[in-house]
Amino acid sequence: QKEVEQDPGPLSVPEGAIVSLNCTYSNSAFQYFMWYRQYSRKGPELLMYTYSSGNKEDGRFTAQVDKSSKYISLFIRDSQPSDSATYLCAMSFSNTGNQFYFGTGTSLTVIP
Amino acid sequence: EAGVTQFPSHSVIEKGQTVTLRCDPISGHDNLYWYRRVMGKEIKFLLHFVKESKQDESGMPNNRFLAERTGGTYSTLKVQPAELEDSGVYFCASSPWLKGDTEAFFGQGTRLTVV
Numbered sequence: 193q194k195e196v197e198q199d200p201g202p203l204s205v206p207e208g209a210i211v212s213l214n215c216t217y218s219n220s221a222f223q224y225f226m227w228y229r230q231y232s233r234k235g236p237e238l239l240m241y242t243y244s245s246g247n248k249e250d251g252r253f254t255a256q257v258d259k260s261s262k263y264i265s266l267f268i269r270d271s272q273p274s275d276s277a278t279y280l281c282a283m284s285f286s287n288t289g290n291q292f293y294f295g296t297g298t299s300l301t302v303i304p
Numbered sequence: 305e306a307g308v309t310q311f312p313s314h315s316v317i318e319k320g321q322t323v324t325l326r327c328d329p330i331s332g333h334d335n336l337y338w339y340r341r342v343m344g345k346e347i348k349f350l351l352h353f354v355k356e357s358k359q360d361e362s363g364m365p366n367n368r369f370l371a372e373r374t375g376g377t378y379s380t381l382k383v384q385p386a387e388l389e390d391s392g393v394y395f396c397a398s399s400p401w402l403k404g405d406t407e408a409f410f411g412q413g414t415r416l417t418v419v
Contacts, residue, residue, distance in 0.1 A: 198346075228410075235397075235412045235413050236410045238408065282347075291349035291362075292337075292339070292408070293349075294339075297346070
């Protein structure tokens with residue numbers, strides 16, 4: 193069983209739609225949850241991270257963590273064509289240099 | 305401020321040859337990580353340096369892979385001899401000390417193709 197499961201998509205939405213991206217995980221010891229965005233032929237770019245359970249908002253992006261369900265989400269409001277990319281969830285056990293465990297990524301296309 | 309830089313961006317080598325990948329982290333970042341993405345799979349951890357010391361190399365696939373970090377600055381990852389299954393995209397990431405993974409910045413990756 194993979195540590196982190198993520199639906200690879202692809203996901204295609206019209207401009208202005210609300211996008212929901214999700215990951216599930218199996219190890220309850222994960223404490224830090226990250227979302228990365230990766231454009232084609234580029235490296236992953238950190239969008240936001242959340243510690244433990246709860247919500248975190250940054251502009252049009254909201255990250256949610258439900259540790260009881262081992263489920264994390266990223267919501268994108270008012271999606272833009274520039275949001276078209278692959279979104280990767282990642283998680284780690286602590287903030288002291290432990291390795292990341294990544295999902296496979298979800299490919300998102302926002303259609304103008 | 306310059307980001308994490310990786311060289312080369314793309315390398316095509318024959319099976320059995322040697323390849324060396326280089327990573328220049330963000331200046332001042334003590335943590336340096338190597339990750340790899342094999343086609344169709346998730347990005348997977350290879351190893352972690354803190355300054356010049358290997359903190360965790362549990363993800364290194366076998367002894368054909370050798371990573372070094374000279375003087376706690378840039379890092380190299382050598383594959384010798386390369387095998388077909390080593391093909392993939394190799395990412396380097398760096399972060400400040402005590403920020404661990406949550407503020408890790410990734411390079412653009414080196415796409416390695418072994419033929």
